[in-house]
Amino acid sequence: MSANTYSFRPYNVGRLVLWSLFAIVLLVAPKLFTSSLSMTMLTQMGIAVIVCLSYNMLLGQGGMLSFGHAVYSGLGAFAAIHTLNKVGAGEWGVPVALIPIVGGLAGLLVAVLLGAVSTKKSGNTFAMITLGVGELVWSMSLMLPEFFGGEGGVSSNRVVGTPALGITFGPQIQVYYLIAVYCFVCTVLMFAFTQTPLGRMLNAVRDNPERVEFIGYDTQRVRYFAFMIAGFFAGIAGGLYAVNFEIVTAEVVGAQRSGAYLLFTFLGGSLFFFGPIIGAVLLVLASVLLSELTKAWLLYLGLVFLLMVMYAPGGIASLLMMNVRVAAYGMLRRLWTSYLALAGTALTVLVAVAVIVEMIYHIKLNEALGPQMSFAGVMLDTRGTDAWVGAMLLLATGVGLFEVSRRQFVRHWGQVQGDIEAEIQRREGL
């Protein structure tokens, strides 16, 4: 390019708007949802967003399926809580606001050590190794009560050290805003990562690891560095966890937690950057609200996950973006009746399945409470045949109608996609 050319890069207004919206939501949320339950959930969501985004760095951006990510967030949490105790005892002078960084550094250190071994392999073998390493750390937690606190875990007090600007982190709202700041900063940093050489090469490694080697990059190195960075952010989430709950037990490094990260990140959508944010919100909603609502929540979760993998492997984010694409071409209006039909029949099926599952659970687990069961305000007699027959009939009709509306939807969707393709061709020809 000669010196006479003028290069103009406009500001990406859309991106600025989205980030501002994100910041505003983080700021304003506790004002809108003021109950203490909401506060609990909002703080947990902030933490979950960071850890799910860090997980997607491996899964969605790197194609690395890890079954042991909780090791890094969990060990970060333990490091943070021990540091917090030291601060409380007056031995170390780390400000409470920087404790999550300690967690991050711990997560980074563990990722440097364990990542060297884990990233030696890729694909399925990598997945198995992360499972094994996760089990290793979990089992060690039982053998080293000095660090892991044994059965009761390690507890602490976050109102320690000298408060800066009068912030003691005693009230929950102060902790929320600490988490919100970390959440925003970490999200920005992790997004920025996707625009760096390492981030782009990580994508290349995901798409075609073999070719990467022929353009000069060591695939294993790329994965290892990404693993370290993901471990760092997971550790920060762990540190926030320690500050928030003031107690850390061994289950934070356990396989269930790792599985939850996987499940919800995938559910939210691993193909788009914001997918894990959706997943994190769902994670908290499910573990706090859904678990209270029904004893069968894990079963529902597993079934939803199965259906997602089979029919929408891009997660909720990809479903959203597909519709955004359709809307961008101005054709979303054509689909709303089909969507309505689909939603209505799906709801029917859902209700029918839920009734059956809840009745089974009631019979099995709540025998002492008698055969009467309340479902969304309606009393059902689990021993009588009425409820069962009714639910079966509802299920049968629901499934039948769903199939009909699904076929119609697929037809309409196909038409819309065809029209979009035609429009793309037309625009290219211009």
Add this chain to the structure above:
Amino acid sequence: MSKTPSNGLALELRDVRKSFGKTEIIRGSNLAVKAGERVALIGPNGAGKSTLFNLISGRMAPSSGEIVLHGEAIHGMKPYEINRRGLARSFQVSNLFPRLSVFENIRCAVLWSMGERYAFWRFLSNLNEVNRRAEEVLDMIRMRRKRDTNVTNLTYAEQRAVEVGVTIAGGSNVILLDEPTAGMSKSETANFVKMIRDVTEGKTLLTVEHDMGVVFGLADRIAVLVYGEVIAFDTPENVRNNDRVKEAYLGSVLAENQRAEAQAAEAAGA
């Protein structure tokens, strides 16, 4: 990228052998490619051309023998080590990054050669040299119109062009192209060959080709690989008249028939 050694040879194969189990695929191949030369590697199907490429580029290690690049032994090295020493290869089946655009594909191939390593503290958009080089390569392979198209949405010929682009983007001095024009129509091939000639100006090129028109138009010398051995390595004219080559392609009976026919024609004409 690397200095040419005093003997002027960019790439040398010395008695390279490769066995898979008990089957020897490459049985002692010898080749000495001069710097800046364009060599076509031809041979019947199954002769081992792709295997040879795999050995040179580091995808596999030879069972024995030496491969020397710019005077340095590279046999046994990993593909990225060889690439960093100035050798790049393309693939017979386009081997691109399916979720990235044309531009992104090429930029990835540029990064290492421009000194970017595993940097996560710089933005791609600020790497002016990298971006400039990527745009340059984009123009060289004439894919500017499709700059931001996802590579899976390209036509076959366009994908082959990007494949070549990814190969040369790193500025390697020794380029290996594996059947770059396979599956293209006549007109597509002609344009493609012109593009290849332009982008490999001044570089050493080794290309596997089946299209004889391309071979005779592009190559300074032709190497003929049969059953894992280089049976001829000479100018196109000499190779065309080489008996062993004719026998390899046409079979000894047919070659004899040819000779007999030629004699009969001579006798009839006389």
Add this chain to the structure above:
Amino acid sequence: METFFVFFLNGISYGLLLFMLSSGLTLIFSMMGVLNFAHTSFYMMGAYFAHALAGALGFFPALFLAPLLVGVLGAAFERYSLRKVHVYGHVPELLVTFGLSYVVLEVVRLVWGPANVDYRVPESLSGPLFTLANIKGQGLSWLAGAGNAAICGPAAGNSCTQFPIYRGFMALVALFMLGSLWLLLTRTRIGLIIQAALTHPDTTQALGHNVPRVMMGVFGGGCALAGLAGVIGGNAFVTEPNMAASVGAIIFVVVVVGGMGSLAGAFLASLLIGLIQTFAVVIDISAASVMQSLGSPVSFDHWAYPLLKITVSQMAPILPYLLLVLILIFRPKGLLGTREE
């Protein structure tokens, strides 16, 4: 000495059980490229189904029926769920098996409760097969059954160790099953087709063989094998909803240590880990105790004391994972691994 021998046999029989599981996993993986995360869920189903069936029909009918049932369920899962996901790639395939493991766990917990069930070794197979007695002054002696009260009684002062019949039965079933599998794969026509489809499914299909059906059969067969392992293992060890997860991790370690895709490697690794886990539980030595016996005891205040005081028996649960880490550092290909990934 006699305890060593009996422990050795115990370790071998546990290792054979592990191999029953890891061989099915390896076959499914080699054939279909799918890592069946739910493989040990089928193991769990085998144990629970056998428990339910044995209550109604007795142990030996359950021994045949339960694996069949598990195999049918596995084949159905392949047909209706896994196959759909195949087009999306290997990660979604692994995820769908992961989802299945979740669902199976919940259903098992729902139907049979979260505590362990009383799935017992049948009467006919309980009791000792033989007893090894270390008789003072005479050395080792092999006694049938429970041995001799005169030799093994407390007054006699000899040490005796019993080897249970059931362990022998387990080993027998495992060997029989694996032997049949080997014969099936190498000596029958269907085995030939399976071997061909293992590396070249498209070519095999082009030759007219119904490869999808073969794959369904292989998947179902692998699950049935896991179910059989559950039938014979569930009553020797504990039958509870957590059994799938705990054995699952070990099986993955076996497969990686043995070398991905290598049956012989899985065999070796299974026996190795079986022996390690069996023996480790009884070794009460720790680094601290070793140092003590060498004359330089470690004090309680030493910074590494928490680590040094851990005995080998306490470390038993993590030894397989330590082996995994060591193999990855020193021999990443696995013991007998050959396949490049």
